[in-house]
Amino acid sequence: AQRVTQPEKLLSVFKGAPVELKCNYSYSGSPELFWYVQYSRQRLQLLLRHISRESIKGFTADLNKGETSFHLKKPFAQEEDSAMYYCKETSGSRLTFGEGTQLTVNP
Amino acid sequence: NAGVTQTPKFRILKIGQSMTLQCAQDMNHNYMYWYRQDPGMGLKLIYYSVGAGITDKGEVPNGYNVSRSTTEDFPLRLELAAPSQTSVYFCASSLGVGLLTFFGQGTRLTVV
Numbered sequence: 001a002q003r004v005t006q007p008e009k010l011l012s013v014f015k016g017a018p019v020e021l022k023c024n025y026s027y028s029g030s031p032e033l034f035w036y037v038q039y040s041r042q043r044l045q046l047l048l049r050h051i052s053r054e055s056i057k058g059f060t061a062d063l064n065k066g067e068t069s070f071h072l073k074k075p076f077a078q079e080e081d082s083a084m085y086y087c088k089e090t091s092g093s094r095l096t097f098g099e100g101t102q103l104t105v106n107p
Numbered sequence: 108n109a110g111v112t113q114t115p116k117f118r119i120l121k122i123g124q125s126m127t128l129q130c131a132q133d134m135n136h137n138y139m140y141w142y143r144q145d146p147g148m149g150l151k152l153i154y155y156s157v158g159a160g161i162t163d164k165g166e167v168p169n170g171y172n173v174s175r176s177t178t179e180d181f182p183l184r185l186e187l188a189a190p191s192q193t194s195v196y197f198c199a200s201s202l203g204v205g206l207l208t209f210f211g212q213g214t215r216l217t218v219v
Contacts, residue, residue: 044150045210049207086150097149100150
């Protein structure tokens with residue numbers, strides 16, 4: 001079965017510090033990977049996807065097939081980045097979300 | 108476009124009561140999903156649908172039923188509410204797998 005692992009449930013950094021939210025997947029084929037963000041009292045929204053290789057709000061994520069990882073990174077965290085982040089993998093007709101990482105950026 | 112619309116936003120049910128969570132999307136998406144999000148936990152897939160008339164179980168389908176008679180609507184039914192079903196429920200839709208998924212604002216359900 002597909003598995004998406006986000007090893008850190010909670011992550012706390014100071015404003016201006018680099019941040020990395022880890023995501024590992026188990027699918028051995030060609031996965032489609034995404035990061036979603038949920039700000040307080042808001043709905044989930046797409047942050048970025050690996051196929052577009054984009055940078056959104058300063059975040060980037062690189063697919064590393066050798067390590068089966070799709071870690072989310074930002075060089076300088078901002079207070080407004082505080083949110084719940086979910087890694088998602090799709091294959092076939094199924095989607096699998098990780099458990100989520102609650103990021104807190106302290107002033 | 109309204110996107111994905113869920114109703115109600117909040118609901119309190121007594122044990123054994125039944126209710127239907129409504130979900131509608133106006134983007135002509137084939138795929139629709141129901142997730143639950145328990146406190147401190149990730150999203151769990153309850154049911155999903157790949158098109159009108161087609162539904163399939165997700166990870167945690169017990170205690171729920173769905174139907175997909177139209178492309179737009181994907182209601183989730185709780186027949187006999189239990190305290191374990193206290194959660195926040197999210198409906199979502201996408202044009203296809205691997206494509207952008209849109210989420211509703213969520214329904215906070217409490218079963219007492």
